[in-house]
Amino acid sequence: MTKVKICGLRTTENALMVARAGADMIGLNFYPKTPRYIEAAAARDVVSRLRTELGAACPTVVGVFVNSSAAEVRALVAEVGLDFAQLNGDESAAFVGALCGLAFKAIRPADEDSARSEVAALASAFVTDERAPSLLLDAFNPKLYGGTGETTSLSIAGAVKTAAPRMMLAGGLTPANVAQRVRSIQPWGVDVASGVEAGTPGIKDEAKVRAFIEAVRSADA
Numbered sequence: 001m002t003k004v005k006i007c008g009l010r011t012t013e014n015a016l017m018v019a020r021a022g023a024d025m026i027g028l029n030f031y032p033k034t035p036r037y038i039e040a041a042a043a044r045d046v047v048s049r050l051r052t053e054l055g056a057a058c059p060t061v062v063g064v065f066v067n068s069s070a071a072e073v074r075a076l077v078a079e080v081g082l083d084f085a086q087l088n089g090d091e092s093a094a095f096v097g098a099l100c101g102l103a104f105k106a107i108r109p110a111d112e113d114s115a116r117s118e119v120a121a122l123a124s125a126f127v128t129d130e131r132a133p134s135l136l137l138d139a140f141n142p143k144l145y146g147g148t149g150e151t152t153s154l155s156i157a158g159a160v161k162t163a164a165p166r167m168m169l170a171g172g173l174t175p176a177n178v179a180q181r182v183r184s185i186q187p188w189g190v191d192v193a194s195g196v197e198a199g200t201p202g203i204k205d206e207a208k209v210r211a212f213i214e215a216v217r218s219a220d221a
Contacts (some may be wrong), residue, residue: 002182002216003133003189005168006209007064008036010202012049017206019050019059022213026050026059027086027191030076031066035201036193040079047081060131062086070098077102084132097125106136106170112159119163126165133189134164139171151177157185175211182219190216 006018007027015026028043029036038046043063050058063082065073067089077085085103087096096105104127109115119135126134137160139152151172161167170191173181178190196212198205 001220002187003168004213004216005062005189005191006193006196006204006212007062007170007191008034008193008202009046009204010036010038010042012046014202014204015046015050016053018204018209019054019057021206021209022217023059023209025062025189027062027064027193028080028082029064029202030068031064031088033066038202040076043076043080051081060084062132064088067091070095073099073103084127084129086136088138093121093125096122101127101129103127104132104135106138107160108138109156109160112155115156115159116163119160123163130166132166133168134166135160136168136170136191137187151181154184157187161185161187173212175208175215178212179215179219182216 003024005025005027006023008029009015009018009026018026028038031037047061060083062084063076063080064086073085086106087103088106091105096103105122107118109118122135137152137157157169166188168189168191169185169187173190173192174195182190192212196204196208198208
């Protein structure tokens with residue numbers, strides 16, 4: 001079954017709605033320059049409520065970081081109670097590996113050759129815990145660290161999937177296109193942020209969230 005990650009949540013009630021709609025993973029963004037940024041104290045409250053109210057049914061919680069130090073990542077993971085860290089910046093394979101199975105890397109390769117090179121460099125640092133992806137593939141943009149709303153080419157996705165045991169696909173996914181992308185690429189998981197919002201960044205629309213998850217499940221059937 002394809003894992004569904006809803007990313008960039010900012011409020012507890014919205015996170016509870018997303019979890020109850022069937023999301024497997026929830027993403028909280030700690031990059032201050034994004035409109036979906038959440039402060040540590042608010043994130044801690046979100047995670048605490050999710051675990052208190054949902055117990056074993058609580059989704060896996062991922063923190064998104066961009067060029068933070070290893071110490072900052074570890075500190076926030078511990079303070080907030082995150083399960084994993086997603087590294088969306090310019091972090092090296094050695095940096096990922098130094099976090100000892102706590103983190104996975106988001107990559108945005110420009111072409112197939114770059115994709116193969118990046119995956120090969122990261123292979124030794126892949127998280128072995130099957131609750132997390134080996135890596136996340138997002139659409140290439142030379143100026144942005146994800147959240148572009150652009151889709152990744154099928155050829156690049158294919159090159160990454162061949163070399164990564166658990167590839168999570170991001171980039172331009174919506175309730176209208178995710179089923180086709182899942183059928184064509186067959187990723188381990190899919191990641192969405194703006195594609196399930198109706199207006200305010202970080203606030204997910206329940207109808208869009210449910211439609212997105214239903215579309216993924218229909219593609220799995």
